[in-house]
Amino acid sequence: MLEERHDPEPLERRPEARTFKVEDLLAELRLGRVRIPPFQRGIRWKWQDAAKFFDSLYRGYPVGTLLFWETGAEPADVHFGSVHISAQARTDALWVVDGQQRLVSLARVMLAPEPNLDDFALYFDLDQRSFVRPPEDLTEDPSRWLPMTEVLDSERLMQWAFEHVTNNSVRRERAFTLGRRIRDYEIPAYLVRTTREETLREVFGRTNSSGVSLSQTEVFDALHSARGPVRPATLGQIVSALEALDFGRVEEKLLYRLLRTLRGLDVIERADDGPRHLSEAEALAAYRETAETAERVIQFFRADAGIPRYELLPYKKPFVLLGKFFKHYPNPRPRSRDLLARWVWRGALNGAHRGDTVSTRASLERIVSGSEDTSVQRLLELVKARPRALPDAADPFNFRHATSKLQALALLDLKPRDLESGAPIGLDLLAGPQEQVLSMPAITERDSGALAKSVANRLLHPKGPGLRRLLVEVVDPVILASHGISEDAIEALRRDDIDGFFAARARVLRNHFDRFFARHARWNEPDRPSLAALMVDDEEV
Known part of the structure; x- marks a missing residue:
């Protein structure tokens, strides 16, 4: 069982303490020796974090210690953002236990196949001596902006400097200084060698038990x-x-x-x-x-x-x-x-x-x-108590709240139709996979009393401009009814009587909500168990 504790096994060998120059570390990564195990979390850093990390390297600030597990690895396609590496099988692969964000940032910033290809792309501003996103217009002053993809190889950096920085010795010297500082920066690391993956996981758990932990x-x-x-x-x-x-x-x-x-x-x-x-x-x-x-x-x-x-x-x-x-x-x-x-x-x-x-x-x-x-x-x-009041169409609408989600379910029960085509609106058109919220836009942004903030001012409909205009042009009562809109309500909207529209729609929705919730909760029906549970075996009598 999970509750059981055990004394973790000691390491067969003490971890090896060593340092990696940035250029050597990236050379190992290019060779496919550095691997990211599946138990590592995804990329949490943004480009701003990568920029701060490189600024620390440039200024010689500490950037923490890496922790590797040296063991075997099968052939694999390794991905670091836009950097793709076909890694061969190895007996000495370095699996990243701690330092994933730093290593991935190094690879994405310095090894990207094109300067602006990766979302982590950085340039060094040779005037301000700061790391920035790719400038919008590189042609205006190209000698000022050094792509970090040119820094890892000293000869490549020298070629860039003599091509782009022809008449500014200060910028050229700053470019060379940056290159030396980044390439030669030594990052401390521990190499753990063990045949027991359980021991390695114990090390991982303890490494991530304090600070900004998982x-x-x-x-x-x-x-x-x-x-x-x-x-x-x-x-x-x-x-x-x-x-x-x-x-x-x-x-x-x-x-x-x-x-x-x-x-x-x-x-x-x-x-x-x-x-x-x-x-x-x-x-x-x-x-x-x-x-x-x-x-x-x-x-x-x-x-x-x-x-x-x-x-x-x-x-x-x-x-x-x-x-x-x-x-x-x-x-x-x-x-x-x-x-x-x-x-x-x-x-x-x-x-x-x-x-x-x-x-x-x-x-x-x-x-x-x-x-x-x-x-x-x-x-x-546990749920036998009836609520004092059911969700009401006049309640303020906020999709983060349970009441509003219940209202949305009731609106779905009306089987809403597209205002233009009249076709049923599927959930795939209403639910954004990333937003985790249904599309329920306001009919009008005009603040017209409390009901303007209620579900009476919301439609289960794909977002788009001119929702109110589309609504007043609808003449099919089936489409209107699929959104809980009566003839009285739509006529009020056509007269620009917003308050009248909200009030009329709220009456329709209130009646629908009451019927809908009663149908699902079934408060008035007996909750007897199945007949099988009520039957008594003759031998038990």
């Missing part, structure tokens, strides 16, 4: 991800696989909570927990179980609860609770699925799914092994 999900991936082709081998890979279900991008931190729950751990990792350790087989099983369970949860949300996108979940807590339920009951009876859908909606409407740690732990305890129906009934007990 997130909990990244540390878990660092300690347990596989270097081989087995998938899923990281939480990030699970996220990518789940995106194929067209449910949106599930957050890694939520999947990590699900993984912990499935492994029998506290759903929230405490700061003093420290790194957890699994064997390779256990880690792969944990990733696989998390991926499979998350897929079942997503299918349930879409098919049974009628929630088609991750960003439309009013609260995230049900995702983890359903995961535990499906762990024990991967193929629940139809009656259980129906009651769980009610549980999802009731808890969203009365706020019971609001996910503080204490309530999440208590809710998870309601799910027990050995009795599917008991677990369902115990969950339903």
Whole structure:
């Protein structure tokens, strides 16, 4: 189990302390010796961070210590931004344990095939002696701007200087000084040599336990991800696989909570927990179980609860609770699925799914092994209180809030149509993959009282200019009804009576919301368990 602690194995050999000149380090990288293991986090630095790093090299400031694991590596295509290297198999590859951001920045800035090709492209301003983005107009004063792609090779730098800096000895000398300082800068490093990957992961976990450390999900991936082709081998890979279900991008931190729950751990990792350790087989099983369970949860949300996108979940807590339920009951009876859908909606409407740690732990305890129906009934007990008020069309709209997400789900139920073509608007046109928010533009930007900030001023429609103009030109009542707009409302809008439009639309939406939420929560229907649970075996009588 993850809770078990163990005394980590000592290193067979003490780490070798050495230094790498920047030019030597990049030579090793070009040869394919430097590798980035899959447990490393993605690139977090921006070009500004790279510029500060190079400024430290130039000024001789400390830039930290690198940590490498020297071991074998298979042939691979290695990518550092725009820099692509076909690396051969090696027995002495240097896998980066600590220093990824610095090494990748070195490669992207100095080894890019073209000066302006990479997003990290930097120039050195020979007048201000600072590192800057590529200037907009290099032709105005080309001798002032030194591309950092010309600096690594001294002969190449000399050729650039004599071609571009013909009449300015100060700039030329500054270019040569920069080159010497960058190329000759010695970065300290440790080389760890061990045959035990578990020991290396222990070193990694301790290296990233203080300062600007990795997130909990990244540390878990660092300690347990596989270097081989087995998938899923990281939480990030699970996220990518789940995106194929067209449910949106599930957050890694939520999947990590699900993984912990499935492994029998506290759903929230405490700061003093420290790194957890699994064997390779256990880690792969944990990733696989998390991926499979998350897929079942997503299918349930879409098919049974009628929630088609991750960003439309009013609260995230049900995702983890359903995961535990499906762990024990991967193929629940139809009656259980129906009651769980009610549980999802009731808890969203009365706020019971609001996910503080204490309530999440208590809710998870309601799910027990050995009795599917008991677990369902115990969950339903948590959401039996009816809300004092349902989401109202006059409430301020903010898509980050649960109430507004519930309103968006109700608007989707109207099956909105395109204002111009009349065609049904698919979720693919409404959901931005990066924004994680549906397109719900305002009909008018005019501030006309409280309702201007409500859902009465929002459309589930692709963004575009002239939305109000398109709306007043619609004459098909089917299109208007698909957005909850009555004839009275559209006539008010055509008269430029904005307040009248909002009020009339709010009345229509309020009635629709009440019917929609009642249909999903089904407060007035009995919540009896399945008939199978009520049947008593003759031998038990």
